[in-house]
Amino acid sequence: MNFPRTARYDIVMTRANGLFAKEKITGFPIEPFEIIKNNKWGLVTYSELAEEYGVTVDEIKAAFQSEDGYTIYDGTNHTIAYNDTVSVHGRIRFTLMHEIGHIYMNHLIDFDETILRRSNLTETKYKVLENEANSFARNTLAPVMVVKDLKINSVGDLVTHFDISTSAAKTRLKALTLDYKVLLSQYIRFQRHNFKSFIYTFLHSKKCLQCSYYFVNAEAKYCPVCSSDKLYKSKEKHDMRYDGYELDEFGRAYECPRCGNEELNYDGDHCKICSLIIINKCTNQEMWNGEIQWECGTMLDGNARYCIKCGYESTFYQQNLLDKWEDEKKEKEELLPF
Ligand SMILES: [Zn+2]
Numbered sequence: 518m519n520f521p522r523t524a525r526y527d528i529v530m531t532r533a534n535g536l537f538a539k540e541k542i543t544g545f546p547i548e549p550f551e552i553i554k555n556n557k558w559g560l561v562t563y564s565e566l567a568e569e570y571g572v573t574v575d576e577i578k579a580a581f582q583s584e585d586g587y588t589i590y591d592g593t594n595h596t597i598a599y600n601d602t603v604s605v606h607g608r609i610r611f612t613l614m615h616e617i618g619h620i621y622m623n624h625l626i627d628f629d630e631t632i633l634r635r636s637n638l639t640e641t642k643y644k645v646l647e648n649e650a651n652s653f654a655r656n657t658l659a660p661v662m663v664v665k666d667l668k669i670n671s672v673g674d675l676v677t678h679f680d681i682s683t684s685a686a687k688t689r690l691k692a693l694t695l696d697y698k699v700l701l702s703q704y705i706r707f708q709r710h711n712f713k714s715f716i717y718t719f720l721h722s723k724k725c726l727q728c729s730y731y732f733v734n735a736e737a738k739y740c741p742v743c744s745s746d747k748l749y750k751s752k753e754k755h756d757m758r759y760d761g762y763e764l765d766e767f768g769r770a771y772e773c774p775r776c777g778n779e780e781l782n783y784d785g786d787h788c789k790i791c792s793l794i795i796i797n798k799c800t801n802q803e804m805w806n807g808e809i810q811w812e813c814g815t816m817l818d819g820n821a822r823y824c825i826k827c828g829y830e831s832t833f834y835q836q837n838l839l840d841k842w843e844d845e846k847k848e849k850e851e852l853l854p855f
């Protein structure tokens with residue numbers, strides 16, 4: 518194969534998406550150690566090598582001409598060696614994805630002049646392969662489309678959400694424009710589709726300051742459990758659950774919360790047997806001459822006491838099917854072991 522004159526960033530993007538598809542990666546941070554294990558590539562640390570050969574880690578670095586990592590191909594399998602004495606764990610993650618990049622880009626198979634040793638390649642050729650591996654690393658650890666869709670634009674947020682080092686985060690930001698230019702519409706479509714649920718959850722997850730309830734909803738202005746409007750973005754999940762009823766695709770309880778009757782005996786919104794309203798929705802409405810002039814009508818989750826749009830009570834709560842949130846919280850906290 519002819520040696521590329523410049524880095525093939527478009528191919529890198531295809532291979533990065535190939536990795537997401539093959540490893541079924543749908544969220545972040547990704548797990549380089551898992552990927553290596555799944556592919557049965559060899560993995561060895563610089564410390565292990567140093568011990569095996571009775572030399573220092575510095576001597577291993579010198580032998581590989583690499584501070585961080587190195588990949589060997591023996592004709593059948595790839596083995597990654599990485600410097601485990603590096604204290605920044607995000608840097609190791611980057612190194613591993615960089616080495617996986619060399620493997621995914623077929624560098625060791627396509628270019629026999631390589632073996633990725635700086636001295637065996639001209640500086641220009643070495644740079645081409647390094648640029649490809651670096652692009653692969655940043656576009657798998659924190660892909661450009663995902664970063665843009667999450668509206669992340671600070672080093673700190675990149676570090677937190679993608680588990681990368683500060684320096685990798687800086688490079689990620691700097692290379693956004695470069696990477697975006699390479700992104701063809703089909704890559705964007707793939708990534709948007711593949712990470713859809715992750716992006717949605719990230720953008721719309723909320724935690725209530727008053728009752729500690731965590732939920733994901735794009736439209737909520739009020740907490741469905743306690744009606745507080747003090748909602749903030751949170752990564753923590755489910756540290757406080759509130760019981761409710763399971764609902765079917767039409768928002769009806771699978772069985773009547775009062776008499777235990779099942780769906781078959783439902784007549785619209787009501788249970789045929791006990792006439793309970795079996796749909797949990799907002800009760801906010803305006804009446805005029807005994808007729809409903811306007812109603813909020815927002816359909817709610819099975820544990821919602823209040824409307825997420827207007828904060829009014831829900832049908833389930835009005836029918837005494839759900840406990841007061843304060844009571845449930847107290848009861849659950851008493852059960853906690855600490
Ligand atoms: Zn490299």
Ligand SMILES: [Zn+2]
Pocket residue numbers: 725726727728729730740741742743744745
């Ligand atoms: Zn709340």
Ligand SMILES: [Zn+2]
Pocket residue numbers: 773774775776777778788789790791792793
């Ligand atoms: Zn009933």
Ligand SMILES: [Zn+2]
Pocket residue numbers: 799800801813814815824825826827828829
């Ligand atoms: Zn409402």
